[in-house]
Amino acid sequence: xxxxxxxxxxxxxxxxxxxxxxxxxxxxxxxxxxxxxxxxxxxxxxxxxxxxxxxxxxxxxxxxxxxxxxxxxxxxxxxxxxxxxxxxxxxxxxxxxxxxxxxxxxxxxxxxxxxxxxxxxxxxxxxxxxxxxxxxxxxxxxxxxxxxxxxxxxxxxxxxxxxxxxxxxxxxxxxxxxxxxxxxxxxxxxxxxxxxxxxxxxxxx
Numbered sequence: 396x397x398x399x400x401x402x403x404x405x406x407x408x409x410x411x412x413x414x415x416x417x418x419x420x421x422x423x424x425x426x427x428x429x430x431x432x433x434x435x436x437x438x439x440x441x442x443x444x445x446x447x448x449x450x451x452x453x454x455x456x457x458x459x460x461x462x463x464x465x466x467x468x469x470x471x472x473x474x475x476x477x478x479x480x481x482x483x484x485x486x487x488x489x490x491x492x493x494x495x496x497x498x499x500x501x502x503x504x505x506x507x508x509x510x511x512x513x514x515x516x517x518x519x520x521x522x523x524x525x526x527x528x529x530x531x532x533x534x535x536x537x538x539x540x541x542x543x544x545x546x547x548x549x550x551x552x553x554x555x556x557x558x559x560x561x562x563x564x565x566x567x568x569x570x571x572x573x574x575x576x577x578x579x580x581x582x583x584x585x586x587x588x589x590x591x592x593x594x595x596x597x598x599x600x
Contacts, residue, residue, distance in 0.1 A: 402435065403435070404548075404549075404554075405544065405545065406551050407588060407589060408492050409435065410544065410587055411492070411587075414591055415436060415492065416439055416440070418516060418518045418593050419444060420487060423444040423445065423487045424445045425444065425487050425488070425512070426440045426443070426444035426447045426448070426486060426488040426489070427489045427490070427510060428448070429510075430475075431450060431451045431457075431460060431470065432453075432459075432554060433460050434449050434463065434470055436490065436492060437449035438463065438465055440490070441465040444467075444487070446467045446469075447467060447468045448468075449469070450471045454472055456554065459554055476498065483509045484509070484512050484513060485510065486511060487512050488511075488517075489507055490519075491507055491517075491519050491521075492519075492520040493522060496521060496522050496523075496560060496563065496564070501576065504572075508576075508577070513596055513597065513598045513599040514595075514598035514599075515595075517596065518591070519592040520590070520591055520592075521569065522561075522562040522590075523564055523565055523566040523569045523590065524561065524564070524565050524566075525566070526566070527567070530565065537587050540587060541587055570582055577592070579595070580593065
């Protein structure tokens with residue numbers, strides 16, 4: 396029996412969309428979804444923020460995203476790392492799901508921090524690889540949960556052509572780097588081979 400969901404597909408990234416939505420600050424004016432893919436999360440964010448910008452450097456992903464664009468959402472084909480069209484400090488909420496491991500952690504986080512407005516919030520859902528015995532044990536616990544969710548949701552799927560890349564950092568390295576670059580961040584390792592990282596940028600005032 397398939398579980399009830401409004402999502403057109405399910406995978407480990409989509410599984411953590413509710414966590415992203417729960418992190419959106421009340422009264423959020425502007426939101427940015429980095430690496431938006433086919434726009435699924437950006438469309439969800441449109442119900443929590445005044446305006447949403449979804450960006451991806453894949454032309455195919457942006458083409459798919461623009462098939463269904465709510466009035467308060469804009470999809471742009473840009474590279475968030477160096478595109479000047481994205482205003483630094485311009486977004487009350489910035490989300491990046493399965494994005495930061497596509498470049499160095501320091502470069503990705505540094506740019507995401509600059510895009511986040513003073514007093515705004517950054518939410519990262521990321522990947523890491525196993526190094527210790529405990530890492531492998533924790534990851535093993537995710538196997539039955541993943542299979543059950545996939546069974547209930549019609550399998551593990553995603554939009555065709557979505558760029559995929561493995562992380563070059565293990566869990567301990569990511570945790571350490573996050574705490575160094577984002578003092579006070581809330582880092583949590585999740586069951587389905589993901590971590591969530593929430594950081595509130597200090598207000599200049």
